[in-house]
Amino acid sequence: xxxxxxxxxxxxxxxxxxxxxxxxxxxxxxxxxxxxxxxxxxxxxxxxxxxxxxxxxxxxxxxxxxxxxxxxxxxxxxxxxxxxxxxxxxxxxxxxxxxxxxxxxxxxxxxxxxxxxxxxxxxxxxxxxxxxxxxxxxxxxxxxxxxxxxxxxxxxxxxxxxxxxxxxxxxxxxxxxxxxxxxxxxxxxxxxxxxxxxxxxxxxxxxxxxxxxxxxxxxxxxxxxxxxxxxxx
Amino acid sequence: xxxxxxxxxxxxxxxxxxxxxxxxxxxxxxxxxxxxxxxxxxxxxxxxxxxxxxxxxxxxxxxxxxxxxxxxxxxxxxxxxxxxxxxxxxxxxxxxxxxxxxxxxxxxxxxxxxxxxxxxxxxxxxxxxxxxxxxxxxxxxxxxxxxxxxxxxxxxxxxxxxxxxxxxxxxxxxxxxxxxxxxxxxxxxxxxxxxxxxxxxxxxxxxxxxxxxxxxxxxxxxxxxxxxxxxxxxxxxxxxxxxxxxxxxxxxxxxxxxxxxxxxxxxxxxxxxxxxxxxxxxxxxxxxxxxxxxxxxxxxxxxxxxxxxxxxxxxxxxxxxxxxxxxxxxxxxxxxxxxxxxxxxxx
Numbered sequence: 001x002x003x004x005x006x007x008x009x010x011x012x013x014x015x016x017x018x019x020x021x022x023x024x025x026x027x028x029x030x031x032x033x034x035x036x037x038x039x040x041x042x043x044x045x046x047x048x049x050x051x052x053x054x055x056x057x058x059x060x061x062x063x064x065x066x067x068x069x070x071x072x073x074x075x076x077x078x079x080x081x082x083x084x085x086x087x088x089x090x091x092x093x094x095x096x097x098x099x100x101x102x103x104x105x106x107x108x109x110x111x112x113x114x115x116x117x118x119x120x121x122x123x124x125x126x127x128x129x130x131x132x133x134x135x136x137x138x139x140x141x142x143x144x145x146x147x148x149x150x151x152x153x154x155x156x157x158x159x160x161x162x163x164x165x166x167x168x169x170x171x172x173x174x175x176x177x178x179x180x181x182x183x184x185x186x187x188x189x190x191x192x193x194x195x196x197x198x199x200x201x202x203x204x205x206x207x208x209x210x211x212x213x214x215x216x217x218x219x220x221x222x223x224x225x226x227x228x229x230x231x232x233x
Numbered sequence: 234x235x236x237x238x239x240x241x242x243x244x245x246x247x248x249x250x251x252x253x254x255x256x257x258x259x260x261x262x263x264x265x266x267x268x269x270x271x272x273x274x275x276x277x278x279x280x281x282x283x284x285x286x287x288x289x290x291x292x293x294x295x296x297x298x299x300x301x302x303x304x305x306x307x308x309x310x311x312x313x314x315x316x317x318x319x320x321x322x323x324x325x326x327x328x329x330x331x332x333x334x335x336x337x338x339x340x341x342x343x344x345x346x347x348x349x350x351x352x353x354x355x356x357x358x359x360x361x362x363x364x365x366x367x368x369x370x371x372x373x374x375x376x377x378x379x380x381x382x383x384x385x386x387x388x389x390x391x392x393x394x395x396x397x398x399x400x401x402x403x404x405x406x407x408x409x410x411x412x413x414x415x416x417x418x419x420x421x422x423x424x425x426x427x428x429x430x431x432x433x434x435x436x437x438x439x440x441x442x443x444x445x446x447x448x449x450x451x452x453x454x455x456x457x458x459x460x461x462x463x464x465x466x467x468x469x470x471x472x473x474x475x476x477x478x479x480x481x482x483x484x485x486x487x488x489x490x491x492x493x494x495x496x497x498x499x500x501x502x503x504x505x506x507x508x509x510x511x512x513x514x515x516x517x518x519x520x521x522x523x524x525x526x527x528x529x530x531x532x533x534x535x536x537x538x539x540x541x542x543x544x545x546x547x548x549x550x551x552x553x554x555x556x557x558x559x560x561x562x563x564x565x566x567x568x569x570x571x572x573x574x575x576x577x578x579x580x
Contacts, residue, residue, distance in 0.1 A: 119284075119362035120410050127368055128381040128409045134369040136359040136488050169490050212490040 021096040024066070025186045026105070028082050028090045029228065030057060033194035037084060044194060050202045052148035052158060057084035057193055058131065059142035060124070062115075063108040064094065066183070067176075069101035079111065079124040081131065084191075102183050106176035109221060110141035113165040113172070136210075138163055141171060142217065144193060151206035158202055162218060164211020171211055171218045177227040188230045195224035259572060260580065266573050267292045267418075272426040274434070274462045280349035280363050280421065287418045290400035293577075295419025297397055298412060300576045303387055305377035307333050312370065312416075315342045318574045321505035321565075322346065322423060328516035332376040339375070339480050341516035343501060344509045346425040346568065352467045356498045356514045359488045363420065364413045381409055388412065422573065425504050429562035434462070440562065447559025450552050454528075457541040464503040464563065471496045473533025473542050477515045484514070496535050507564045521560060525553040 030037035032044045032054070043051045064076040074097055083089045115121060116138040131140045142162040151158050164171040179187060196217060200208075208214045267287045271278065285291075298304065302311040310333050316322040322345035324330065330338035340356050354360035360369055370376040371384060388394045388407045395405045402411050432438045440448065451459075460466040469485040476482070476496060485494035498514040512518040518527065531546030548556070 117361055119281075120364045120413055122408075122410055126409050127365070128385060130380075130382075132368070134360070134365075134372045135355075137361045137365050166489060210487075210490075 020099050022099050022184050024094045024097045024183045026064070026092045026094065027186055027188050027230070028084075028092075029188055029190045030084045030090075031190060031192050031194070033192065035194075037193060039085060044197075046194070046200065046202065047198045048201055050148055050150040052146050052150075052197060052202060054144065054146040054193060056143055056145040057191075058082065059109055060111050060131065060139060061092070061107050061109060062111060064092075065106045066094070066097065066102045066179075067104045067106065068098075069103050071098070071100050074098065074102075079115070081124045081129060097183075099184075102179050104176055104178050105183075105187055105189075105227070106174060108172060108174055109225075110163075110172040111139040111165070113170075115139070116165045133161075133163055136163075138165055141173075144196065144217075148202040148206065150201075150203040152203065153206055156206075158197075158206045159209055160196070160214065160217050161209040162214040164214065166211070169211035169215055171215055173218050173221050175221060175225055177225065180227050181229055186230050188228045190226050190228045192224045192226075196220045198223075257580070260575065260577075262289055262293060262573060264289060267422065269421065270424065270426075272424070272431070272462075275347065275350055275426065278349040279352050280417070282349070282421065285364070285414045285417055285421075287421055288401065290397070291402075291415050291418040292422065292573075294394075294397045294401040295415035295417070296574070296577055297394070298416055299419055300578055303391070304371055304379060304384055305333050306379040306383075309333050310377050312367070313576060315370075315376075316345055318571070318576075319569050320344070320508045321425065321569055323505075323509035325508065325510065328511055330370075330376060332373070333378050336375045336378075338373065339482055340514050341511065344505060345420060346423050346504055347463055347502065348423065349421050350463055353499070357485050357488050358469060358499055364417050367413055367416050384412065385409065423568070425565040425568040427567040428504065428565040430559075431462075431565070433562065441558070443555055443558045444562055447555035447557070447562075450548070450556050451559050454545050454548060454552075454556070457544060458500045458539070459503050465500045467500065469494065469497040469499055470539040470541070471535050471537050472498075472513075472528075473535060473538035474513055474517065474527060475534030477517065480515055482515065493537055495537060497537070503560060504563045505565055505569065507561050508569060521557050522553070525556060529553060 035042065035044065037054065037057065040053055040055055043053055045051050059082055060079060061082055062079045066074040068074065076094055080092050081089060082092075111125065115125060125139065131143065132138070133140060140161045140163045142160070144160040146158045147156045148158050149156055162171050177189065199220070200216070205216070208217060267289050269282065269287060299312045302308045302314070304311060315324045315327070315330055317325060319325070324342035328341060330340060330342050332338060343356065348363055351363065354363065354366045355369065360366045368381065371379050372381070385407050394407065398407055398411060399405050401415055429438060433440050458466055458468065458470060483495055485497040486492070488494075506521065510519060512521070512524050518524045525548065528542070528545035529548040531542075533542050
């Protein structure tokens, strides 16, 4: 892998040295453990041998930053709502990125407190998108919904709604991942939903929909979100 | 022959124009009606009026929406169902909020007045911006139980709203932002600042002896939390009434998850308090006398009952009556009978 990476770097070197900009695509790839994510049809199993199916995986990505080797970092101020069921939303393109060497990418999984507090927002943050708590004003950063026979709720529903930007339960997560191949070819970020539901006890943790109860979900991000090689998809 | 015919035609046109509701001078809204008159003593509004300046057509759209049950799931319940003009936009004589299909919520309907000076909304302060406030009752299952997606879809296909949106925002497009900003323009004008108390401050009327005694007692006993001139310090406090064992409402704690916020609720304004009964977050007291009894008794329940309650303990019967006499001076009939806020569908 390292050799491949070096080859890649060497091959790309002439392009990188040339002044100018390039678009950089970011692709989110959804899996559940070793299986691809399929809504409603597949039954998955968590570490407690509780089976579950998924019907929704959505989250906000914002403040994307590319950390450069040598020159300065590049930041995007845009908000993106990534919805695993909508392929148009799972690929984000950062335009006009200065050509250079980038060692890592970081982003906020969630919405910063300023945008939670400053009233009406448009576009990806329009409350009509359903990622908004009306009773405790603020954005739902991540929504995972499905069903599990172990869930005692009507319809055996499982709902994970992660939000909350105030202390003591601030669920805004900053994630930094290494860039493992030339970013011009695309940055592939794998989201393993299985790692998020993996350690939950779905007979008790079937409805995590307040800032305090959902922080257990935020804690699972490091094991769930990784960069992968595009060819490994 | 021709002249009488022309005259008759002219008369018919005149009558028709006169009968058109908007031409009724009492109901017509003109630029003067939507000009914000900000009372100096209230200070600078918290709400950024430059981000959403009030216009005639924005106000008219907001008013149409406020009074329209189309915002609820089964088109039965409007904002005005629970926010009544004559009750300073509270829900008179209703302990808890009501919703579609006879559903009942968990808290007493708060009044809507002087909201552009407010810093957070709802009894627990869970809503942080005036523009976002209407989303809560629209989507609450116990209230209007509707989704924003469906609200936008219904309004987009309504022939009634096309011209209203075009007039207010220069195009027919219905967006969340436009709906909420129009409602904010309507609510922004709900300013109550012409009570007997305000007129007394402006030396336009004099208080009676009892009202004067009530004001002195109020300033000694109550003003820590009910700060003049808005009669709230906008803080969250546990006023010692104890938990309602059926509702088990933890108040501010549900928002902050901070233990010391348990059973704290927002200090409500006392303006128009005569008309906003019943009282407290769960509407448990039906009369002002019952409220005063509670504060005078001094037997406060709950570990974090507010320290300021010490100042209300031990009020005499006479003092309570005087304070009530003063509270009645906060009734503002210019506000509760303001023709601008009349239901536009009832003409």
